Amino acid sequence: MAESGLTGSKGSAATPAHRGMRLNPVNFPFFRTETLRYRVWDRASAELCRLEDNPDGFERAALPFHVICMNVGSRPTPFEVRTDRRHRRTYRHGDHMILPVGTAPAYAWEGVTRCLTLRVEDEVLRDYAEACGPAFLAEGHALRDDRLEQLMRLLAADLRGEGVNRLYGEALVQAIVAAAIEADRGPRSRPRGGLTMAQARRLAELIDARLGDDLSLDALAREAGLSRFHFARCFRTAFGEAPHAYLTRRRIERAKAMLATGARPVTEIALDLGFSSHSHFSATFHRAVGISPSEFRRASRM
The missing domain is CATH 1.10.10 (Arc Repressor Mutant, subunit A)
Incomplete structure (x- = not known):
């Protein structure tokens, strides 16, 4: 049965050798997997992968990062993790595992499934602590938390999507870390005030x-x-509004001005404004304005 809250030992701080590591899933595989999608930021990485059947187990050295993992497969997966003790759980869709930095786990599981794994450097937790107070991630297995699950689903959707918005991805990472910290402790006090x-x-x-x-x-x-x-x-x-939303809105506003006053191809405008492709730009523009960039250009010149 899934546990209702986060339990176990608190994560220790990262050693200086672990600071500033490039958390690339190719260099630091979490399981024996087939990577389906992945994304790397400055202090975190996310990977959507397929787990192969591994009943005989797999061991590795102490983790140099925090790990938050969610089962996104359709079938329950019997899973065993050994850290300071043995944890046997059946992971259902939406169940989480949290392993703090420094944990030296061994794994074994049955069947084939898919999981979303987020790896986070300890510096991200120090940022949280500076803004909101002491921050620890507690080891947990087969956890259920609605807020954490919803945020991880958004992260999975971001990995599957065509467009890449760094600010949006980093904001999701921050929100997931905060949700994991606060899951069994309650929200910490928020900083007051805004910017000058x-x-x-x-x-x-x-x-x-x-x-x-x-x-x-x-x-x-x-x-x-x-x-x-x-x-x-x-x-x-x-x-x-959030930084990524403000950036997207300003890009769309600049695009409208360029479409209305110039003759540059839509694809050039899209790439100049940081969109990954013509289709990514068109979809974002249509959501914001209600019509396509080409339709907007024609309407603005009537």
């Missing part, structure tokens, strides 16, 4: 000047002089 007028102006100017770039939360947070967790919440207070 000078900070907000600098950020707006930076974003407008780099609409075609792959902006990261780290870059925006450094500009504001804040941690990533603190910055994301202060940005929403100041601008009324």
Whole structure:
């Protein structure tokens, strides 16, 4: 039966050798898997993979990162994990496993299934601690948490999607980490206040000047002089929307001006504004405006 809350030992801090690691699923495989989709950010990576039948077990050294894993397969999967003790569970669709940095697990499982694995460096938890207070991830097996499951589903959808929005992915990682920390402790106090007028102006100017770039939360947070967790919440207070939503809206506004006043091909406009393809741009534009870029261009010149 699935456990209702996070239990077990608290995760230890990462050693200096683990800081700044590039969490590439190719270099640090979590299981014996076939990778279906993956994405890498500065301090985290996510992988959607297929688990092969492995009843004989698999061992590895201590994890240099925190791991949050969710079963996204359609069938229940008998799973055994050995850390400081043996954990035998049947993982159903939506069940989670959480392993803190430093855990040295051994695994065995039966059958073939799919899972979504998020690997996070300890520095992300230190950002949370700076903004919200002490932060620990507790080891847990076959967990059920509605908030965490919903966020992990959004992450899986992002991995499957065509467009890549770095700010959106990093915001999801932050939200998942916060949900995992708070699952059995309750929400921590949130920082009050927002950005100063000078900070907000600098950020707006930076974003407008780099609409075609792959902006990261780290870059925006450094500009504001804040941690990533603190910055994301202060940005929403100041601008009324999340950083990724503001960036997308400004890109669409710039695209409308370019479509209305110029003759450049739609594909060129899409790539110049940071969209991965013509189809990604068209779909995003249609959701925001209600018509396609080409239809908007024709309507603006009537």
